[in-house]
Amino acid sequence: xxxxxLAAIPVRQANEQIREYGAQGxxxxxxxxxxxxxxxxxxxxxxxxxxxxxxxYFCAGLTDAANFEIESNAGWGLGDNMYSGSVVVGGNASAIxxxxxxxxxxxxxGNMGSRAGQVMxxxxxxxxxxxxxxxxxxxxxxxxxxxxxxxERVGEDMAGGEIYVGGKIQSLGSDxxxxxxxxxxxxxxxxFLERYKISYSGGFQKIVNEGKKxxxxxxxxxxxxxxxxxxxxxxxxxxxxxxxxxxxxxxxxRYRVRGYGGARELPHLSDIAxxxxxxxxxxxxxxxxxxxxxxxxxxxxxxxxxxLSMPVMIAPMSYGALSRSTKQAVGMASTLAGIAENxxxxxxxxxxxxxxxxxxxxCLGGRLGWNIHDMKRANGLEIYISQGAKPGFxxxxxxxxxxxxxxxxxxxxxxxxLRSPSRHPDILGGDDLLIKVEEFREATGYxxxxxxxxxxxxxxxDIKIAYKxxxxxxxxxxxQGSTGAGGAEVMEYVGIPTISAIMxxxxxxxxxxxxxxxxxxxxxxxxxxxxxxxSLCLGADAVAFGNATIVAGGCISCMxxxxxxxxxxxxxxxxxxxxxxxxxxxxxxxxxxxxxVRWQIAALTHALGYDNxxxxxxxxxxxxxxxxxxxSRLPYRPELRQRAALVAAV
Amino acid sequence: xxxxxxxxxxxGRTDHETGxxxxxxxxxxxxxxxxxTGFALYGEEHESELKLRFLVGDGxxxxxxxALIKSALDSHxxxxxxxxxxxxxxxxxxTFDGDLRSFAYAMEHAAPEAKVISIGRSxxxxxxxxxxHEVDDRFHxxxxxxxxxxxxxxxxxxxxxxxxxxxxxxxxxxxxxxxVHNGQITNYWKMRRRLEQRDFEFHxxxxxxxxxxxxxxKMAHGGALREALKSSIEDLxxxxxxxxxxxDEIGYAKDRLAAKPMVMYEDDDLIVIASEEVSxxxxxxxxxxxxxxxxxxxxxxxxxxx
Numbered sequence: 021x022x023x024x025x026l027a028a029i030p031v032r033q034a035n036e037q038i039r040e041y042g043a044q045g046x047x048x049x050x051x052x053x054x055x056x057x058x059x060x061x062x063x064x065x066x067x068x069x070x071x072x073x074x075x076x077y078f079c080a081g082l083t084d085a086a087n088f089e090i091e092s093n094a095g096w097g098l099g100d101n102m103y104s105g106s107v108v109v110g111g112n113a114s115a116i117x118x119x120x121x122x123x124x125x126x127x128x129x130g131n132m133g134s135r136a137g138q139v140m141x142x143x144x145x146x147x148x149x150x151x152x153x154x155x156x157x158x159x160x161x162x163x164x165x166x167x168x169x170x171x172e173r174v175g176e177d178m179a180g181g182e183i184y185v186g187g188k189i190q191s192l193g194s195d196x197x198x199x200x201x202x203x204x205x206x207x208x209x210x211x212f213l214e215r216y217k218i219s220y221s222g223g224f225q226k227i228v229n230e231g232k233k234x235x236x237x238x239x240x241x242x243x244x245x246x247x248x249x250x251x252x253x254x255x256x257x258x259x260x261x262x263x264x265x266x267x268x269x270x271x272x273x274r275y276r277v278r279g280y281g282g283a284r285e286l287p288h289l290s291d292i293a294x295x296x297x298x299x300x301x302x303x304x305x306x307x308x309x310x311x312x313x314x315x316x317x318x319x320x321x322x323x324x325x326x327x328l329s330m331p332v333m334i335a336p337m338s339y340g341a342l343s344r345s346t347k348q349a350v351g352m353a354s355t356l357a358g359i360a361e362n363x364x365x366x367x368x369x370x371x372x373x374x375x376x377x378x379x380x381x382x383c384l385g386g387r388l389g390w391n392i393h394d395m396k397r398a399n400g401l402e403i404y405i406s407q408g409a410k411p412g413f414x415x416x417x418x419x420x421x422x423x424x425x426x427x428x429x430x431x432x433x434x435x436x437x438l439r440s441p442s443r444h445p446d447i448l449g450g451d452d453l454l455i456k457v458e459e460f461r462e463a464t465g466y467x468x469x470x471x472x473x474x475x476x477x478x479x480x481x482d483i484k485i486a487y488k489x490x491x492x493x494x495x496x497x498x499x500q501g502s503t504g505a506g507g508a509e510v511m512e513y514v515g516i517p518t519i520s521a522i523m524x525x526x527x528x529x530x531x532x533x534x535x536x537x538x539x540x541x542x543x544x545x546x547x548x549x550x551x552x553x554x555s556l557c558l559g560a561d562a563v564a565f566g567n568a569t570i571v572a573g574g575c576i577s578c579m580x581x582x583x584x585x586x587x588x589x590x591x592x593x594x595x596x597x598x599x600x601x602x603x604x605x606x607x608x609x610x611x612x613x614x615x616x617v618r619w620q621i622a623a624l625t626h627a628l629g630y631d632n633x634x635x636x637x638x639x640x641x642x643x644x645x646x647x648x649x650x651x652s653r654l655p656y657r658p659e660l661r662q663r664a665a666l667v668a669a670v
Numbered sequence: 671x672x673x674x675x676x677x678x679x680x681x682g683r684t685d686h687e688t689g690x691x692x693x694x695x696x697x698x699x700x701x702x703x704x705x706x707t708g709f710a711l712y713g714e715e716h717e718s719e720l721k722l723r724f725l726v727g728d729g730x731x732x733x734x735x736x737a738l739i740k741s742a743l744d745s746h747x748x749x750x751x752x753x754x755x756x757x758x759x760x761x762x763x764x765t766f767d768g769d770l771r772s773f774a775y776a777m778e779h780a781a782p783e784a785k786v787i788s789i790g791r792s793x794x795x796x797x798x799x800x801x802x803h804e805v806d807d808r809f810h811x812x813x814x815x816x817x818x819x820x821x822x823x824x825x826x827x828x829x830x831x832x833x834x835x836x837x838x839x840x841x842x843x844x845x846x847x848x849x850v851h852n853g854q855i856t857n858y859w860k861m862r863r864r865l866e867q868r869d870f871e872f873h874x875x876x877x878x879x880x881x882x883x884x885x886x887x888k889m890a891h892g893g894a895l896r897e898a899l900k901s902s903i904e905d906l907x908x909x910x911x912x913x914x915x916x917x918d919e920i921g922y923a924k925d926r927l928a929a930k931p932m933v934m935y936e937d938d939d940l941i942v943i944a945s946e947e948v949s950x951x952x953x954x955x956x957x958x959x960x961x962x963x964x965x966x967x968x969x970x971x972x973x974x975x976x
Contacts, residue, residue, distance in 0.1 A: 027955065027956065051956075052955065052956050054948065054951035054952070054955055054956065055946065055947035055948040055950070055951045055959075056948055057946075057948065072958075073951075073956070073957070073958040074947055074951065074958050074959065074961075076946060076947060076948045077946070091958055092958030092959070092960075093947060093958070093959075093961055095931075095946060095947055095948075096931060111958070111960070111961075112961070112962075112963065114931065114933065114947075114963055115928065115931065115963075131963075133928070133963055134928040134966060152928065152963075152965055152966065153928065153965075153966055172966075448909065448929045448930070449671050449852075449853075449854075449909075449929075449930070450671040450825050450827055451671050451672060451673065451702040451703065451825055451852070451945075454701060454702070454825075455701065455702075458701075481827050484826075484827060485671070485825070485827055488704070488705070488825055488826075531830075532831070
């Protein structure tokens with residue numbers, strides 16, 4: 021047994037020692053903890069850590085197998101995302117104790133704060149005293165035992181699991197009900213209490229999910245689908261899109277859910293052109309050898325950066341929305357092209373990890389598939405705040421896609437319409453976010469770049485928070501971005517256009533004198549290397565392609581991604597449909613598309629007179645429409661609309 | 671986007687190391703807000719005198735502002751007992767026994783480039799950009815002895831990083847009332863318009879100034895601080911944890927969603943409240959404290975005389 025004195029060394033150094041001692045199988049005593057944050061974060065060894073005093077935020081967070089004993093109190097997020105092992109708290113625990121746990125045992129001898137067990141998937145959370153309000157908020161599984169009073173709205177929007185209350189139930193949350201309780205499950209609780217030497221002889225009431233909100237009341241009927249061209253609605257007022265929309269709503273009686281991207285005409289990169297006439301572009305021979313495109317992303321705070329052969333990444337897309345084979349193909353293509361892939365929501369599969377040489381692991385509010393082991397084998401971590409296609413909403417995966425296998429990875433009940441939480445349990449402001457970012461750094465030894473994904477909304481404010489909270493880069497997503505499923509009106513009316521997003525971001529950074537000091541990856545409906553170069557000229561450090569890679573890999577744009585019956589095997593979890601998708605072949609198709617992007621970026625950069633993509637700048641651009649000019653503040657040159665289309669040249 | 675802290679010594683004496691305690695607590699939660707730091711400090715009460723602190727900046731404009739303030743004080747029959755320039759502020763102790771609200775508004779308009787930071791018989795607010803220790807270096811907060819006080823560290827999001835946007839906020843027009851706040855009031859404009867219709871002035875667009883004026887107004891109508899806090903939970907929308915202080919009381923209120931943290935420790939000698947326990951532990955190093963977390967939608971007050 022060894023002792024670590026937190027009055028003598030900082031938590032970061034202490035955590036390194038804890039992991040080293042843990043690897044040697046040594047138990048650890050922490051003295052003078054004085055409620056400091058992040059104690060023991062990221063520990064994955066079966067040793068005992070005794071905290072002699074109070075612990076701050078995220079004590080025992082992102083751990084697996086270790087046992088923690090905290091003499092006094094614990095701050096927010098006790099045992100965050102623990103897989104196995106245990107935590108025993110002698111005093112009280114603050115808000116969101118046991119958040120997102122996937123199997124650990126957490127015992128709090130005193131009271132626990134609000135939203136305990138939020139989005140937990142498995143394991144036991146026991147409170148010897150009273151719970152504060154919304155215990156079991158959005159829990160997917162596992163059990164919460166409260167020996168005292170329940171607090172208000174207990175079990176609010178729980179999807180699975182059980183909550184046992186010994187004292188008074190103050191009020192039940194939405195979609196929670198009292199269930200029958202007795203026999204083996206109570207014996208099991210008594211055995212659990214005995215194991216932790218807690219004497220309790222009273223009875224229990226049990227709270228379970230009522231099942232009223234797990235599914236849409238009416239399923240989305242699949243109708244004869246419209247091709248995107250008709251759907252984008254450029255024709256007359258009561259066009260086919262509007263008719264389809266009304267037909268479907270007349271069947272389901274609610275807002276529509278659909279996949280694919282926005283279809284509304286919006287100011288976009290195509291409304292921006294290059295000031296110079298570049299139509300003789302094809303005469304450039306081998307531009308790729310003439311232009312430096314190598315880009316490092318995320319080195320700002322000393323992490324190992326992503327090493328991109330060109331300023332391009334793959335946008336986050338989930339395993340869930342897409343099939344495993346599709347994620348594998350995209351990963352292989354990213355490796356062939358020398359760029360980075362992103363897991364999106366829903367965890368990291370071995371196939372994907374094996375295929376992608378550089379892989380960013382995305383963390384969302386539901387913590388579906390999030391875990392310390394995959395964090396450690398990622399090349400970057402990303403906190404999702406929102407996405408361009410549906411800012412303010414979480415992921416949406418309809419029941420057909422929530423298969424047994426997928427539900428296991430995510431730790432949720434099979435076959436529900438999964439509406440992922442739109443908020444993180446432990447990020448309610450820039451102040452909490454900063455502590456969260458620090459937790460990720462502690463868990464992964466400060467080696468990985470940490471980014472934030474912002475769906476375009478109040479970017480001018482948000483990017484300042486991102487900067488101040490110490491992120492390494494920002495992934496900025498405009499409303500032309502696509503999604504596997506989203507409310508139809510949301511997709512077309514809620515976000516802000518991609519070119520507005522980048523302008524707002526740069527304005528925000530200018531407000532705090534930080535332009536050039538925060539890398540921005542721009543995404544949201546980028547279609548080719550021309551869009552990429554325009555984005556770089558506007559001020560992005562790199563771009564990301566999502567939907568374009570899916571189309572390159574065989575998507576037929578039928579816009580039925582949400583249904584789960586994708587005929588190409590891309591947006592489905594049905595093995596029969598997925599069998600139609602051939603990852604090796606599609607990986608090469610996607611890779612060839614990415615090489616076309618590389619050629620276009622090089623050719624345009626060369627034609628604009630530069631030998632490095634970092635030289636691209638706003639002076640190279642003009643706006644073709646009044647809207648684009650107003651948004652981008654570029655010179656308005658309507659006469660250039662007549663010029664031959666550049667895409668034809670490259 | 672902030673960290674808050676408050677302390678009150680219970681024996682009513684004004685010789686406690688309030689400044690040192692607040693610096694320690696704010697240093698403990700500086701990670702919650704590195705942009706600016708502020709203190710509301712309550713020392714000895716001056717019977718017929720008022721302490722005023724103005725933000726005047728530095729440079730030539732500051733001299734002009736001070737001259738204008740002095741002439742405004744003179745024309746409102748406020749006689750300067752003593753005055754100083756400290757950092758970017760001008761501090762004056764004056765004798766005054768007229769109507770405070772109209773006096774305060776007149777002072778706010780005394781010089782176009784200056785802003786009133788606080789007015790009180792015992793209150794003094796010190797706030798500026800930088801960390802707790804940086805602000806202390808400029809204003810010598812550690813030398814301050816008193817009975818109680820509040821502190822705040824700020825991460826600026828929507829408004830700029832400027833000294834006047836820092837907390838604490840004085841309840842403009844009400845002697846000795848100050849507030850520190852972590853959160854966001856979502857019915858800000860509605861509440862502000864209601865108060866403006868009754869001729870209240872606001873000098874920032876910061877929702878914390880609104881909370882201060884709202885509470886002070888309730889108390890000016892004869893309500894106790896407790897009552898004002900109780901109605902604030904009904905009237906204010908949003909996520910908030912705030913601390914409020916008067917010349918002899920300190921209190922807190924927390925919204926019904928408990929989205930912003932707050933933890934407190936109380937013993938026979940003092941009550942301390944902060945965003946995080948790590949701040950409380952700064953006052954009691956090496957000790958496990960028997961702390962309490964206030965429930966959602968709750969409020970409480972403590973008085974220095976009890």
